[in-house]
Amino acid sequence: MGPSSVVKFLTALLTGLLINAAALWIAVEIVPSAVFDGRFVDLLAVAFVFGLVNVFVRPVARLLTLPLALMTFGVFTFVVNGAMLLITAELTDTLEFEGGFFARLGSATLAAIIVSVVSVVIAKVLPDRE
Numbered sequence: 462m463g464p465s466s467v468v469k470f471l472t473a474l475l476t477g478l479l480i481n482a483a484a485l486w487i488a489v490e491i492v493p494s495a496v497f498d499g500r501f502v503d504l505l506a507v508a509f510v511f512g513l514v515n516v517f518v519r520p521v522a523r524l525l526t527l528p529l530a531l532m533t534f535g536v537f538t539f540v541v542n543g544a545m546l547l548i549t550a551e552l553t554d555t556l557e558f559e560g561g562f563f564a565r566l567g568s569a570t571l572a573a574i575i576v577s578v579v580s581v582v583i584a585k586v587l588p589d590r591e
Contacts, residue, residue: 478512479508488573488575488579489572494558494560497556499555507549539570540566543574546570546573
């Protein structure tokens with residue numbers, strides 16, 4: 462892995478973090494019960510934690526909920542993504558979802574859908590680095 466490969470990797474990592482942060486910001490602006498109380502640096506920290514949760518927790522959660530995902534033809538995957546965002550909110554001080562548990566899970570699921578759509582749109586708009 463040469464210096465050029467390291468630079469490409471770090472650029473992709475930073476780009477992904479910024480896309481994730483932008484998508485989270487847009488989701489918080491759209492979902493009424495999603496509250497972000499922080500600065501840009503805090504948003505980057507939330508995006509970083511969200512990325513870590515998606516890397517380490519999401520695969521286990523998807524495996525455990527595979528029967529439900531199959532029975533619902535994949536729709537339950539949206540709930541798993543919402544749960545990952547809810548876990549992120551619990552791990553950070555600046556992001557929260559208001560309401561009871563199911564209201565919070567519903568809001569987090571809606572926010573996760575928005576994050577997914579916005580992330581794909583931003584990634585498609587950005588020029589390819591290869």
